[in-house]
Amino acid sequence: MSSHRPAPEHTHPDDVPLLAALDALADPVRIQIVRELAASQEWTRACGSFDVPVRKAALSHHFSVLRGAGLVEQRDLGPKRVNRLRRAEFDERFPGLLALVLRGD
Amino acid sequence: MSSHRPAPEHTHPDDVPLLAALDALADPVRIQIVRELAASQEWTRACGSFDVPVRKAALSHHFSVLRGAGLVEQRDLGPKRVNRLRRAEFDERFPGLLALVLRGD
Numbered sequence: 001m002s003s004h005r006p007a008p009e010h011t012h013p014d015d016v017p018l019l020a021a022l023d024a025l026a027d028p029v030r031i032q033i034v035r036e037l038a039a040s041q042e043w044t045r046a047c048g049s050f051d052v053p054v055r056k057a058a059l060s061h062h063f064s065v066l067r068g069a070g071l072v073e074q075r076d077l078g079p080k081r082v083n084r085l086r087r088a089e090f091d092e093r094f095p096g097l098l099a100l101v102l103r104g105d
Numbered sequence: 106m107s108s109h110r111p112a113p114e115h116t117h118p119d120d121v122p123l124l125a126a127l128d129a130l131a132d133p134v135r136i137q138i139v140r141e142l143a144a145s146q147e148w149t150r151a152c153g154s155f156d157v158p159v160r161k162a163a164l165s166h167h168f169s170v171l172r173g174a175g176l177v178e179q180r181d182l183g184p185k186r187v188n189r190l191r192r193a194e195f196d197e198r199f200p201g202l203l204a205l206v207l208r209g210d
Binding site for chain 2: 095
């Protein structure tokens with residue numbers, strides 16, 4: 001049986017303002033999550049599996065920002081919430097932005 | 106005679122971390138300044154000439170962030186501090202990022 005928490009709300013990249021996209025990416029924790037997701041198979045990474053130095057409540061907030069910026073899609077898989085990077089859709093809306101983030105510094 | 110305030114400090118885009126560039130652009134006032142600069146001749150815009158709803162102290166902070174992110178260069182011209190967008194240098198460091206900001210929403 002799946003968890004009873006409400007399904008996460010998503011925003012499609014097409015509906016994301018530029019400012020929200022920049023703001024979502026202007027954070028070291030969220031950059032790290034995006035980079036790890038880009039290096040992983042889709043739907044294989046649970047929210048707790050990222051190498052970021054934040055507690056659960058803060059992590060939930062970061063994922064909420066990432067969903068709201070059209071960067072991350074989530075689904076509940078039994079007790080786990082798994083993730084994928086919305087790479088193609090986000091690229092189409094903001095060409096080149098993810099590439100800058102993923103190329104490193 | 107020129108003003109006696111110290112000359113502004115600048116950071117070259119080559120020395121700007123990605124996070125600082127994203128953070129500088131993730132702000133509506135700074136986006137507006139960058140867009141107006143892009144539409145103006147270099148060195149023609151004084152700091153007080155932008156259509157942004159902030160007071161002088163806040164504006165100084167915004168220009169400091171823009172200089173620190175390698176986006177804006179300033180020089181003192183008599184009593185005025187004038188600006189140019191470091192378009193080519195910034196583009197070379199972060200290809201495509203300014204284009205996203207300048208294309209509008």
